[in-house]
């Protein structure tokens with residue numbers, strides 16, 4: 001990591017710059033604020049950022065926008081394609097519109113906010129990230145989710161939390177069907193407090209008491225013949 | 232008095248008891264085990280059944296029409312460059328024998344360190360595995376390939392940027408289409424933490440990647456990995472051998488710098504026995520279709536082919552290269568060089584109900600040799616320095632054997648070995664390897 005501070009505030013126009021040039025600039029900057037215009041649905045925009053820079057993308061992005069983000073604050077003013085903020089470590093990634101499949105997949109930390117809807121497999125294999133979705137999430141969301149929190153203000157599709165480990169799921173609307181080994185759990189004061197805090201950080205207006213909590217029944221934690229039907 | 236001409240009546244002669252070839256002892260014992268436990272058999276290692284393999288091929292050597300090279304005097308190069316297609320910093324191997332991906336978790340930290348030490352001494356690379364990169368293995372491996380697996384356990388961008396190459400694992404030869412498993416006995420506190428899972432649970436790794444499905448998606452995924460790593464390091468795609476022609480063609484299309492092709496003899500840390508023995512194709516059968524795909528795309532020697540699954544000696548390496556591979560990878564053999572299944576531990580193998588050479592309960596974590604374990608007392612039995620030295624010796628021997636064969640075939644570089652140098656001992660091997668049956672010009676399945 002470079003010790004010299006590199007501030008480079010400016011506008012990056014993806015109709016003029018190559019993706020590599022834009023990402024190189026963003027990755028090298030150690031602080032500052034950038035705006036990306038004409039993203040044109042390009043893939044892997046603003047991925048691999050390490051430093052606390054702020055990036056606003058004016059328009060729609062393709063796959064893996066802000067992938068593996070660390071420390072940076074990325075806002076997409078539009079919709080995002082597959083794998084938004086996949087494997088995010090820290091920082092914040094926000095989409096004002098909808099996000100496609102596998103948003104926040106395998107994320108280890110940080111916050112992902114999707115103001116619209118998220119498609120299938122939102123939060124798949126999540127490992128500590130917090131994800132807040134203003135609308136609905138598609139089927140198989142939080143599949144094999146290991147840690148972190150998925151907060152859904154709308155409805156959840158089928159097989160929510162299938163084969164879930166220790167992640168916590170909060171849904172305000174309906175759940176079409178819970179996945180294998182995912183069960184409803186009691187809302188305790190600490191969960192309400194957590195929800196109040198994360199909703200505030202996500203800039204969402206909702207009452208924590210309207211949510212239900214889901215998590216692992218932990219019956220699949222050991223291979224047992226009695227579970228054969230569940231696998 | 233007895234009458235000598237009239238011996239007493241005896242039982243009539245009987246056929247000796249015959250055991251069924253179909254229901255042999257192993258089969259019967261497995262039926263009884265399944266009936267008693269109600270769960271399939273899980274084990275480590277690769278396919279144990281007899282399969283057409285490199286032993287079914289022979290080199291012809293030089294003769295009237297081919298000059299051999301002088302052993303020890305005329306140079307026979309072994310250096311191989313992997314990943315120059317797109318990467319700014321391709322991997323340069325002094326010997327085309329790499330160490331395959333084996334996770335910390337399945338192996339002890341000491342074993343991982345020993346693999347790094349051995350590989351460094353021989354000038355080759357090691358590979359991480361399911362579970363992420365440990366600081367120890369990074370420190371002890373000059374050339375470290377970082378695996379991106381479906382589970383993404385321990386995956387993080389810092390380690391990605393520390394890697395010398397990235398390997399996207401689509402499949403393994405032992406279990407093409409299967410995910411991973413690491414049973415609770417081996418989920419120590421450290422392993423659990425690295426994988427963000429509770430300690431002591433039976434851990435399942437997904438069989439499909441969470442954020443891409445087909446080769447078109449994978450192409451975009453690879454672009455992301457390159458953007459994160461500044462297009463510096465090579466990106467490999469690893470597939471289990473099943474449909475090698477199409478898988479290799481699609482890997483090239485997805486933008487791979489190199490393809491790792493793992494045959495069904497390839498080892499695993501823990502998989503269902505039925506998977507290991509019945510899914511996938513032998514290493515020998517996989518190489519020619521893979522090479523054909525590269526040739527059809529004009530990519531042979533541009534996208535490197537790294538072959539694994541049952542590589543044991545320099546002859547196996549030479550045969551894989553002659554069939555068109557650029558390098559090989561070893562897992563099981565490397566563990567044996569470290570000390571796995573060594574008869575010095577026979578008493579302990581007996582106590583575990585097995586014997587040296589057959590021990591494959593690597594998932595249980597009780598390895599007497601201290602390699603496939605997370606038990607600190609057992610792991611402490613392996614001295615990483617001495618074990619690394621053994622691995623280095625073994626890699627050097629294999630390289631010398633490879634050169635011996637290449638020189639005998641008149642090649643100044645091991646990559647100059649070619650199918651024309653080979654014949655097959657069996658019709659099956661001739662068909663799979665696409666070389667003539669010895670003493671004939673017949674390649675089964677090929678027009679004259």
Ligand SMILES: Cc1cc2nc3c(=O)[nH]c(=O)nc-3n(C[C@H](O)[C@H](O)[C@H](O)COP(=O)(O)O)c2cc1C
Pocket residue numbers: 275276277331332333334337338359360361378400402403404469493496497498499500539540541542560561562563564593603
């Ligand atoms: C103990 C052990 C652990 C392994 N772990 C992984 C892994 O994490 N990821 C992977 O792609 N392959 C894994 N493999 C497979 C090896 O990378 C390699 O494909 C195989 O061992 C090659 O065949 P060989 O054992 O006959 O040399 C493992 C193999 C063994 C023996």
